[in-house]
Each structure stands twice: as structure tokens, then as C-alpha cells.
Amino acid sequence: MKKKSFRRPRSVGEFRKDKESKQAADKEGQQKERPVLTRDLAANTATLKARIGSSNDVVFREFVLPLPEPLRAIIVFVDGLSSRDTINDYILQSLTTFDGEAADWAQDRRNLAQKLMDHVLNINEVMLQTDLEQIITAILSGETALLLEGEDGALICNTRGWEHRGIEEPESEVAVRGPRVGFNELLRSNTAQVRRWIRDPDLRVKSMEIGVRSQTDIALVYLESVANPELVKEVVQRLARIDLDGVIESAYLQEYIEDRPYSLFPTIQTTERVDRVVGAVLEGKVGILVDNTPFALIAPVTFWELYYAAEDYYHRWPLTILIRMIRLISFFFSLYLPAIFIALAVHNPELIPFILTIKVAGTREGTPFPVVLETLFMEIAIEILREASVRLPGPFGQTIGIVGGFILGDTAVRAGLISPIMTIVVALTAICSFVSPSFGVAITMRILRFPLIIIAQIGGLYGLSIATIFLLINLAGIRSFGVPFLSPLVPLNLSDLKDSFFVAPRWTMIKRPLAYEPIDQRRAGSKANNWWEAAFNPPQRRPKGGKKKR
């Protein structure tokens, strides 16, 4: 017999056997004793107290209903989750001050809960619940349970109300132009925000609860007449499969439902801005809002969309083209600049213009390290600086940036430890990597830069070509919920290209992105059949003859 010790790692087989036996025991246990509510108030109260009463913030308030024969009742709520005002004004007030003598429904004691619901309780949302687990979940979600003597169920009243942040502009996605609203941690408030933009009855808000212990509310937001039903079904299926202890942030969900769990590239977009989710929903995508976090998920997404910012859509198209070009260039630089420089300097200096070559060689006289080591040291130093400046509060963070970046770098150059050219290259790369609007992709580029630097040292431009080919094969194989990751470039979709690096004016975008296969391909409101027709008819034309309409 093998001795069990907690330090010894167990084999998969053993693990499985343990889990199965535990599950069987659970099932048995559940079937044996499921606590149930009876008609005895005292017994119910005792059951509830046994389950949740040990915490001091669960309040049990007993009172008497003013019926012809006084009836005992008790409300149970969690202090802090439930709004005291609502409970006071709408539950206790109504239940303790109604005229029970005069009411003729009060004479008969049967269905008392229903009658109270119909005639007395003036709260907005009430329902009758008999399952004890559901009642407990409701109490723990901030609702109030009303138990009556002689009823084997409870009335669940919606009294949710707790401290929360207001609507603020998200700090992580600041826009020069555009609405300054972001999500907050309240799911209901978030879904309400989306509804404010889209007043279409086809907008569906579908709720789910995920997380065994956290029972976090999730809401899927999509347009039923636009989003591909296969897509919606897929998202729902993937979410339903999640077996998790607690959902703290939407990132937990993201990791469970994304297509390629091991890939460096994210296939689901996260955003804090409401307008981005609204735009996505209008294009036929599905938005996933998660309670307790302002970060919403958008599925599916293509690689290029990870580089779009919300305010691209709020500027006129020439500016947007320029900005997107700049982002594209900086994406390329942030990935390849140090690697190309090393490849050229070490293996192919004939490609570098002569004066630059001589200058670089001249300033590198006497530096102790080869180019590649210098680059790696500096890249690592910048990563450390970045991390440090995030941790330090307020003004300290900026100081570290100045102290670390400028002084350290300058001094090191003057001391002859590193060459100024490499400093410029590395600094430019770092700046370029900040241009990405999506944090997930920025991290990917930062990670990918290091192997590329090493490959450039070993294999020069050839190694970089092969590495790029590997990268491309990987990217081409990723599908985000069935949509090829590199659309609309490959497979080429001319209609979708109007909203990629080349941006066309808004009135030519008469179709939704076809890559997501929406049911309703045309955006409402355009009279042209094709986008090039629309391009010839920009909106400000005056109608022929006739004055301008007011």
C-alpha cells in the first residue's frame, strides 16, 4: 500500500478516483437531507439561522402583521447589501400599518402570501419562492425574504442597494472626443447604459449566473435581429460550461471561453467604455457584462480591431486614416525595430547607410557588451521601470520615470557602458508599444520582442523572415468564435476593408462587417446599393432646385 502524504504529487488516475467518490457522496448527501421550509415559522427561522445566521450582518427582524388575528412574520436581509430605506419604507411600513380589520381578503388565511403580495406590499419586485437554496441566494444578493407563520415559502422582495462608484470616464481608455462614460461595477446600471444607446426592442439582455460560490450575474447583450444566432449559441454554450469557484473579474471568464487558451494573442476584446460595446453590438457582436467589474467583454474580435480605439470613429476620416497608419507603423516598430537593427548591424551592415554605420561604429568604440546584450539589458530595464512606476502611488511614479529613464540612461551612456544609438532604438520601441489601445495586445508585443531579438542575433534577416512566417501561420490559424483572426485582410473582404487601416467616410459603410456573418447585413438607413455608390453621394448635397430645408 502506498503511503499517502500531502507532499507527494498524485497521479491523474488517483485524482480522478477521488473526485468521483466525492461527487457520489455529495449526491447522496444531497438526496438524503435537503432542508426544506415547513409551515412553522420557528422551524424555518432555525433552518435559516443554521445556514446563514452565524454572520453578524444577517439581520432577522420579527414583527406582527395587523390582521384580524395577529400573525407573526420575520424578514431576513443582509445589512449593507439591502437598502435600509427601501425595507423601512416599503416593506415594514406597509406590512405593519395596513388595515387588516377592514380588508375582506384578510378574513381568510389561505394563500396569505399571495394576498399580501397583491394588496399590501407596495414594493416594485416581489415573488414567491419555495426552494430554500434560492431563498438563501436571494438574501445573499441583497433581497429581503419575508417568512410568514403558516407559509412554507418566502416572499422575496427586491431591496438591492449598496455603495457603489458612480459613472466616470474610464481611466484606461481616455478619448479626446466622445462620451465620457464608462461602465461601473453594477450590472444593472451597465445594462441600462447600453439600453440608453440602443432603443431597439430587439436588444436582448440575457442573464446567467456563473461561479459556484460567487453566483456572479452575467449579462449577454446582443441584437437578436442582427447577431448571428450561431454565434450567440456558441457564447452561451461556452459560458454555461464554466465550472468555477468564484468569478472575480471578467478576465476569469475570458480565460475560460476564449478559443486558444495557450496563445499569446487575445481573441476576446475587453473594454471599459460603453460606446465601444454599443458599437460592437450594432455590428452583430455579443457583449458580455459582468457584475462587480467595469470591464466588459466583446466577442468575437479580429486582430486589427485590437488596434482600433473608440475615438477613431468620432473624428473625420482623414484624421482616422492618419492615426491608424501611425498605429500600424508603431505596431510594426514595437515588434521589429530592435530586432531589425541587430540583424543589420551584426550580419548585413551594407544595408545601413554608410554615414550612419560609421557613426554607430564610432559611438560604440569601447562599449563592453555586444549589441544584443545591450539591447536585452535595456529592454529588461525598461520593463522593470514600467512595472515599478505602476506600483508607486501618484507623484512617485512620475519621478521614477524621470530618474530611471533619463538619469540612469544618460549616465550609463556617458560612462561608456551602453551606446547612445541603442538607447534611442530601445526608447523608440518602448514609446511605440504604448500606442496600442488594447492592453492585451501590447503585452503580447512586449513578450514577442525578446525571442525576435535573439533570433535576429543568431539568424539575421533570414531568421527574422522565418520567425515572421511562423507568426503568420499561427495568426492565420486563430479563429475567434469562428471568425478568422486576420479578417478582413486575409481572407480578403473588400467591403470590410472600409473600416480597417484605410478608413472610408461613414456614409459609405452601408454594410455591417461581413466577417461576423450578421443576419441583417445592411445597416439601416442607406439608400445606395453599394458602398462605392454611396461614396459618390456624400450627404451634404443640396437637392436640385428648391431651397435648403430647415
Place this chain on the structure above:
Amino acid sequence: MRRPVKRSQKKKRFFLLMLAVLLLTAPGCWRGRELNARSFVTAVAFDLPTEEGADPDEFLLSIQVPIPAKMAGEGGDQGGDGKPFVVYGTTTKMVTTGIRQLQRQLDRELFFGHTHLILFNVEVAKAIGVDRLLDYFKRDYRVQRRARIAVIDGEAREILKLEPPISQTPAAYIENLLSGQSASGINYISDFGRFLVEQGDVGFDPVLPRVSKGKETALTGGGAVIKNGKFVGWLENNETRALNILLNQKIVSIYEVKCPLHPQEEIVVRTTGFGSRYRLNNQNGRTVMQIRVGGQFETVEFTDQHGPLATIQDDLEKTVSAAVRAEIEQVIQKAQELGADILGVGRRLQALKHDLWQAMDWEREFPAFPIEVEVDMEWTMTVRRFGG
């Protein structure tokens, strides 16, 4: 049962780690080198060997290598004592062997990827031949096809040692001289690539620019005719200018002609917009090459007091045409004397009248081949001032 990592596995992992570290810290793999581990050769020169009793096949190979530290950092305050470059030389029979010999003196690998200038002494070009000496550079992938080649009537090595008036390497200085920037038309603009193409052309003999050493500087102007890879003769400045006109190089040049009204006075005209058209005609059973040159000029300077006048237009045009024509005929005569077809007559024959070409032996036929020239210059008036 947990498997402990065996010692051999630990050794393997350690070895792989060390290999990875070594790969990183090694200054480069295969032939990759740090920038400072290379010495860039900016110019190459071929001369006659200075030693007594040297083999007639041998030549003196010199290279110019810039010193990066001096060229890069302090631009303004040059110590004055050090030139920013060094010149090395060795006597050898084959270029590759010579490079190996030179490498022995240097701790950094010689790198020809930035070679901008290849200079030949005229004696070496005559005896050994330009084509034979360029063979190594043709096959080395790194050498740029835009490197400039020139023939020097003097010591090519001296040119390498020149310190140019503005602080840069002599290579850059001469390269700028040899490029079209002076635009006076007396330079033959060519580079390594163009030379190779012209060399490989059937019925065409290439020309290389000529450089001579002045007191402190280098002078460009003129050309060196290369036939079968070897130097056969010089072209003077005006002959080169005429050749440029014939080859349709866009040049701008000046001519001094006699004033039609007053033969003692002179007018300087500025000629532009040359175009040459070639036609092969049959005259009395013989094939004749007729060249029609057209161009425009404007009057720039008068020794006279009268300035541009409408009355002298016809005569002036004739005079200028005659001047241009005289030069062109001079260069044609020179070419036929040297037996080198620098005009491309043979190439046209081969292309347009291929049967005739096959029947001819161009080597013997060219010196006697009839070539007629007609020049027609127009006075396009961009006159700024009448009168003197």
C-alpha cells in the same frame, strides 16, 4: 512515484543553458560580427608596384579605411593631427591574395560592403586591364554596384591619401565629384554597374571617368576608353562632352563662339536639351550611320557691347551648331583611331541590321565605318537683357 531528476539530465539541462548563454554572448554567429569588429573599406586603388624587380603581373593594392571614432564623435574639433582614415597597401598578383595580406595587418575583418570608389592607375589599366582586376569585386556579393570607378593619370594611391577641403573621407569627396552634381558635361558619369553592363554589351565599348591629381585637390574631367577590358586611350574634356551628347546623357554645358557680327568678339552660350537620333541609311550600297543632334542654347555672356539681337539669330545658330559638330566629329575620329566603338554604332547594327552585322568583322570595320553627323541648335531665348 516522483521521478527525481537524474544527474545526466541535470547535466544536459545545464549544458543547454550554457549553450544558450554562449549563443547570446558570442559576438555573432556564422560570419556575423559586431560593427566594431569590422573595418569598412571605403576606397580601393590599383597602382604599379613600387618595389624593384617586381613581376610584370603584379600590382599595388591600396585600401582606405576610415577610423570610426574619429569620424563619428567630435565633428567640430578635429585635433588636426590625425586624418580620419588610414591607407594600407600591399603588392600582389591576385586581388584575393592581396586582401588576405592586408588582413594580416588589421585586427578587424575587412568589409567591402561600403566600398564607394575603385581607382586605377593608367599604367595598370593598360598593362593588366580593368576587367581582370575587377573580377573579385564582380563576384563578391557585398560590393555595391553603385561604387564609382575611375582611371587616374598619376598615382591612384595619392588620391586616397588626399585630405579633402571639407572634413569627410576622400572617397565621399571624389564620389561627389564624379557624380552628376557638377553637371558641366565634361565628366563621364559611370559606376560599377553601368560599366559591367556596357562591358557585356555587344558592339559597345565602355568609357570610365578620368581623375587627375591637382596640388591639393583632385580634378575630374575627361574619360578613359576601355577596350577588351584594357585602357587604350584618353578622351579630352571636350571629347567627353561630345560623347555625352551622343549618348543622350542630359548635360548642360557652355560653349564660347565667335560673334557673327564681330569676329574678334566672343559670345558664351549655354546649351541644354540635347537629343541624338541615330539612323542607319543605305547610300550607294553602303550602310551609313547618320546621327542627328538637336539642342537648345541661350546666350549668357557677351564680350561685345550689343547683347542679343534678332539679326544674328541664324548666324549664331549656325556657329554654335558648327562648334558642337566639330567636337562631335573630333570624338568620332578619336574613337575610330583607337578602334573602340564607344558610340554604340555596333550595338545598333546588331539590333537593327542583324544580318549585316553577322557578315561583318566589327573590329576591322569600325575604324572605317562612315558616320555622318548633323547638328541643329536652336536659340531658345530666355533673354534677360538686351544691349550691353
Place this chain on the structure above:
Amino acid sequence: MKQEKRSLDARQVTLVVLGFGIGGGILTLPSLAAKVFGASGWLIVLVLGLFYTGGAWIAGRLAERFPEETIIEYSPRLLGKYLGLLFNLIFITSFLLVIPIEIRILQELVNISLLPDAPIWFVSGSFLLAIAYGASRQIDQIAQVNELLIEIAIIVGLFVVLLAMQHFEPLHLLPFFSKDLIHPDKVNELVGMAFSFASFPVISMVVPYLRNPRQTTPAVVKGNIFITLVYTIFTLIVLGVFGYQETTKLSWVALELAKSINIEAVILERLDLVLIVSWISALYTTALLAGFVVSASVKRMFKLKKHAYVIWALVPLVYYLSTIFTNYFVWTRWSVYVAALFVVISVFFYPLLYLLSLRKGNGHA
């Protein structure tokens, strides 16, 4: 066997034909054309291209008759068991041999310009790994990668070639049709040119993945016409810049063309290295598609589960073959052999198969 999804559209098929066709063959094409046809070598390229376009049409129509199957499966039915097996073997072998030749061309290219002295195991090995990695993927992934890479290669290539027009000399293209320059007896060179043209057999393996199989023929014909155009323009410009004599002497024509470009642009002084990087992608697409065809064919012939197994199993063999080609002369000779195989397939077998399929009635409509 799971039915694989139809995921390609007509445009991707055209690009597949292009990707396979434009590769290492473009290297030797102008010099071979100059040897055979002198100064008007581009004319023979054009003629050959049109001839192969006709062949492409036949291949497309043949493939459309059997939209559910690849040629490996219906050739034994049409030709009989033994002849069909022979054809399959020739088909697979010719595609298989393309890969080591492309690898060898890449090795030499990289050794000349990018990484002198880099050992074979590094360059060829990493390239072969990339090929195997790519060819083991599904066809839609392969088609996407091919689309990207071949577009880069063609755009950069055409850009460089058009820039080279600055040295274009129309005189070099004359004499047009002179008898002493035309050597139709140089069969070796003629067959060698076919190495660059035989791109349409790819279509026979790709038809089951097309969304709309009816679009096969126009797609293939379009691809072949484009290849013909590209080759003709390229040969024309090479002949115009260098003249036919120099062209026969040059071994790496495209590189010399790029090297001769004079741009006073400071950054891109050396366009030939830019061309090389784009050429690596062209070589890669050719080898990738050849690898896919081989592995898909073997998989279908032996009814294996995944074609990835085949290509990874073939890696050592391909590596060994690529080391056999020791120098320029050896691999050009082998490219003539491979070209001969392709000629046999395209000129002899395809029309035969087509006629037989017409006679035996529709396969699957």
C-alpha cells in the same frame, strides 16, 4: 473520415495557383529563355505561358467534374488500376521533389547574401521545419498564409522590377526574330522552363475544399494568366536591361537586376536585400503548397487520419534530398528532371484524363 469543411473561395484558389507557381523557377527562367530564343526570349515565355493556360483550363474542367474528390481518388477509376497508380506515384514524386529544390535554392540564396557561411543544418533545417509546420495545418490556414506571403512577394517583386526600368534599353530586345539566335533544339532548356510554369496541378488536390466548385476553372485560368504576365514582364525587363548575352551569363538574374537599381534614397540603398526577403516568402509558399499536396495525396491514397503525420514523416527524407544537391549545376539538372515529370503530367496525363472523364460520363455532377 470526417468530411472537411469547404472553406476556400475562388480568390484564394487563384492565389494558391500563383503561390505555387511563383517560386524558385523565376530565377533561371530569363537565362533559359535567352539561351533558347535570344533577344526575344520573352516571346517564348509568353507562348509557353499561354500554352500552359490552356492546360490549366483542361485541369480546371477535369476537377469540376469531380468536385468531391481529388485526383488521387479518381485517376485509378479513369485510367485503370495500374496506370492510375503509376500516375499517382508520378504526381506525388514530382511534387515531393519540388520541396528539396526550393530548399536548396533558399540555402544558396541565404548563403550568398544574408548569412554567409551559415551551415546547412541551420538554414535548410529551419526552412524545412517552417514548411512542415505550415503544411501540417488545415487548408484554410495554409490558404491564408499563402495569400499574405505571395501578395507581399509579388508587390515587392514588381516594384523592384519596375524600378529597374531606369536602365531599360529597347535596343537590347532587338533583333526580334533572327535565325541564328533561335535554338529550338535546346530541349533541355525548354523543358527546364516548364519548371516555373507547372502550377495548375495543385488545383486537383484543392477542389474538395472549395465553397463553390463551379468557380474552379475561371480561378485556375486567372491564376495561370497572371503567372504568365508576371513572367513575361520580368523576362522582358531583364532582357531589356542586360541584353541577351549578359543574361545567359548571370546566375542570379533577379538579384543582379535589383542590384543595378540606382536610387539616391538614403534608407533603402540596397534593394536586392529587400527583394531577397520577399523572395523567401515566394519560395516558402511554393514549398508549403507542395508539401500540402504531397501529404494530402498520401493521406488519401492510404486513407490515413491526418495529413500532418505524412509531412512530419517525410521531413528526414526531404532534408536528405536537399543535401544531395551540392551545387548550382546539380540542382538545375534536377529541376529539369522535375520539370520533365511535370510536363508528362500536364501535357500527357491531364488531357487523357479529361477525355476519359468525358467519355465515361459524369462522375459526380
